[in-house]
Each structure stands twice: as structure tokens, then as C-alpha cells.
Amino acid sequence: MTRDKKRKAAIRETQVQTGRRYTRAAREMTAAAEREPNGFLLSQLLTECATVAPAAVDWGYDSELAPEVFHSRLLGGAVPYGTVLELAGSLAQEGRSARLTLESMSPLEEAVVVCGNRRFQLILTQDMARELCQTPTCRSDQPGWAFLHCSSHLPDCSGDALVSMTEDWAYDFKTDAGRDVERLEGSAEADLLIKAATANGTYERVSKALLDSLFVAPDALDDMFWSDEETLAMQHAIERERLRLHNVARTEARRLWKVFGACVTCGGRLNAYGWDPSVPPRFCSAKCVPAAPGSSPDSAATVRPADQRPVEVPAW
Incomplete structure (x- = not known):
């Protein structure tokens, strides 16, 4: 089929779909091409x-x-x-x-x-x-105004981007919740951010940003409340949410281990050394995580030595 015949066929198809006259459809298609x-x-x-x-x-x-x-x-x-x-x-x-x-x-x-x-x-x-979602060709919604991507593409974000989204969402959510501490716990949006951070090895950074933004930084607790009772209630809420987020992350890591089956770099067993929050679950260890060219130290594909310590889980 020649180029002119293809053009005429496309015009006729547009004419059928839109109900417009042939000449009008032709003009609009020409304008679109120009x-x-x-x-x-x-x-x-x-x-x-x-x-x-x-x-x-x-x-x-x-x-x-x-x-x-x-x-x-x-x-x-x-x-x-x-x-x-x-x-x-x-x-x-x-x-x-x-x-x-x-x-x-x-x-x-x-x-x-x-x-x-x-x-x-x-x-x-x-x-x-x-x-x-900002990912090209994706037709999914963003979970909220602070999210740049849909839940499926959040793990593709860098650590910096996830931290920024986390802080924006947390401050807004905290403003809506006011002084109702119970409303700050168990958010589905928080779970999405934590799962994405788990997938790219930035759980510790994102969880800290979430807790500090959603509640209050530990060193500011005494300045925030006059009452010891309120201070203690906030401390307990923070620790409950910290433990909950940790469990969400571990569950997501286990799920991803099953999805990938083996290390994408060496083919080794993924959970041979237990869960390391700084290592994306598709790799068996930090040694198998490739350094992305030109990436920042906080990117999803780079493991920082300072982040390789195990997560401290509240004992109570």
C-alpha cells in the first residue's frame, strides 16, 4: 500500500470513528501531522x-x-x-x-x-x-498528590525521590490528622512507600523520614508536649508504627524473594543471609548490587556501608 493510500485509509477510519466529513477529518489529520x-x-x-x-x-x-x-x-x-x-x-x-x-x-x-x-x-x-503516573505510557493513577508514580512504578524511584515524596505526603497527612495520634498509624499510603523502599534497598532512609515527618523527631519530643502523658503516648505510637512498618517491609522482602526466585546477578539463594534492608531483595548480598553509573550515593542501586547495619526492632 502506497503512502497516499495509507493516508486515505487512516482518514476514512477517523471519519467512521468520529462521524465527521472526509474533508474535515483530512484537514485535522494534516494539522496534527504539522x-x-x-x-x-x-x-x-x-x-x-x-x-x-x-x-x-x-x-x-x-x-x-x-x-x-x-x-x-x-x-x-x-x-x-x-x-x-x-x-x-x-x-x-x-x-x-x-x-x-x-x-x-x-x-x-x-x-x-x-x-x-x-x-x-x-x-x-x-x-x-x-x-x-509519570512513567511513559502508564495509565494508572497516582495514589495521592504527593506521589509521582503509581504503586507499580514507585519501586523504580531513587531513594532521594522516595524520601521527598514521603516527607510531602507525611506532612500533609499529619496536618489533616491534627492531634489525633491514632490516625497517624496504619496508613495504606505509608505501606506503599515502605514497600517501594524495600524493593530498592532504601527502607531505613524512607522509614526514618516517614516517622520523623509523620510524628516528631525523637530529639524534639520534650519540646513538643507539656504533659508527660502526651509525650509517653507519642513515644508509644512512634514505636508501634516503627514495628508495624518493619513487619510490612519484611513481608514485602519475602514476597519479592519468591517473585525473583534467585539473585539476578549470581543466581544464588536470595535469603541465605537473612534480610538486609539496604540490599534490594532481587540481590543475594551487597556484593551483587551493581553500582549505577553516575548515580548518587543514595540511589536505589547503590548500597552504602553505613546502611548495612541490621534494623533495630523494639523489644517490647
């Missing part, structure tokens, strides 16, 4: 949203249930006005000069745009835009 490779500005998309008249679209169902849309030259299809405004709200801090690139477009279904490291799914069947 879009700048560097993307477009949020201000340009907002200008389209503010100036382009509403378009009639054959949704295949009662149009009263469908959102009001316009045909975007930048995105190459019909987009709800409300979806663009939702996206603009999510990018308020970046401002009108935020640069966007189109990752994918499924007419009358969804589009995915990228701004820096952030990815957004534009829902084309309703007024909605939601932020996605």
Missing part, C-alpha cells in the same frame, strides 16, 4: 478553548448526556471545554507558559498530554482531566 514537535503552550490551548465555537459530535448516544466540545487543532480532535479548564487548574502553578506535548490521542475517548515530567489524561467523554 504540529510542532516541541508541543504547544497551555495559553494556546486556552485560547482555542475561549475562541473556538462548540462542535457537533456524533457520540452514538443521547447528546444531552455528553459534554460541550470544540475541535482542537492542537490536540487533533474534539475536546470538552471543561476538560481543558480542569487541566489548566492542575497546571496553575506552572502558569500559561507551561509547554505541553501530546503523547497519545484516541478520538472521542481520551488524550494524554505531558508537561515536564507530569502526565495528564484528558477524558473526552466528560469534563475531566486527571494526573497519571
Whole structure:
């Protein structure tokens, strides 16, 4: 099939999917092909949203249930006005000069745009835009605003990134909980962070950041409370959560040992020396952990000697 025939076949397929005339579908596909490779500005998309008249679209169902849309030259299809405004709200801090690139477009279904490291799914069947995991092509949600990736891709983050996410999430969660110490314990989001840290060998760093941010650093306990009773209650809460997180990490390490079966470097037994929190469970020991070129000392693939001491578990 020649290039021209392929182009015409693609236009006819788009015509069938969208219900638009052949000439209009051809113009839109040509415009999409001519879009700048560097993307477009949020201000340009907002200008389209503010100036382009509403378009009639054959949704295949009662149009009263469908959102009001316009045909975007930048995105190459019909987009709800409300979806663009939702996206603009999510990018308020970046401002009108935020640069966007189109990752994918499924007419009358969804589009995915990228701004820096952030990815957004534009829902084309309703007024909605939601932020996605930052891993390219992933369609999963982030567990919360402080998370950069979905739960499946969190283990791919560096130790620094996990610590930063942990601190951001913990401070926000602590603010919502107020002085209700019991609410600070047993969070599902905390478990996700600990499991990710266990997978890449940064459990000790992340658990310390979590406990210090979620509760209070040990050296600040006496300054935080006037009452000995409150101080003791906080100490007990911290130790309960420390032990709980340790158990979550050990359980995750055992699970990963079963998943990998053997050391990915030497093929040896994974748990021959017990659990070392500084060694990712896919390796049998620190000797088998490769040093990533150009990585920071705190990266997931680098084991620091200072971190190779065993974890202290409360005896009570």
C-alpha cells in the first residue's frame, strides 16, 4: 500500500470513528501531522478553548448526556471545554507558559498530554482531566498528590525521590490528622512507600523520614508536649508504627524473594543471609548490587556501608 493510500485509509477510519466529513477529518489529520514537535503552550490551548465555537459530535448516544466540545487543532480532535479548564487548574502553578506535548490521542475517548515530567489524561467523554503516573505510557493513577508514580512504578524511584515524596505526603497527612495520634498509624499510603523502599534497598532512609515527618523527631519530643502523658503516648505510637512498618517491609522482602526466585546477578539463594534492608531483595548480598553509573550515593542501586547495619526492632 502506497503512502497516499495509507493516508486515505487512516482518514476514512477517523471519519467512521468520529462521524465527521472526509474533508474535515483530512484537514485535522494534516494539522496534527504539522504540529510542532516541541508541543504547544497551555495559553494556546486556552485560547482555542475561549475562541473556538462548540462542535457537533456524533457520540452514538443521547447528546444531552455528553459534554460541550470544540475541535482542537492542537490536540487533533474534539475536546470538552471543561476538560481543558480542569487541566489548566492542575497546571496553575506552572502558569500559561507551561509547554505541553501530546503523547497519545484516541478520538472521542481520551488524550494524554505531558508537561515536564507530569502526565495528564484528558477524558473526552466528560469534563475531566486527571494526573497519571509519570512513567511513559502508564495509565494508572497516582495514589495521592504527593506521589509521582503509581504503586507499580514507585519501586523504580531513587531513594532521594522516595524520601521527598514521603516527607510531602507525611506532612500533609499529619496536618489533616491534627492531634489525633491514632490516625497517624496504619496508613495504606505509608505501606506503599515502605514497600517501594524495600524493593530498592532504601527502607531505613524512607522509614526514618516517614516517622520523623509523620510524628516528631525523637530529639524534639520534650519540646513538643507539656504533659508527660502526651509525650509517653507519642513515644508509644512512634514505636508501634516503627514495628508495624518493619513487619510490612519484611513481608514485602519475602514476597519479592519468591517473585525473583534467585539473585539476578549470581543466581544464588536470595535469603541465605537473612534480610538486609539496604540490599534490594532481587540481590543475594551487597556484593551483587551493581553500582549505577553516575548515580548518587543514595540511589536505589547503590548500597552504602553505613546502611548495612541490621534494623533495630523494639523489644517490647
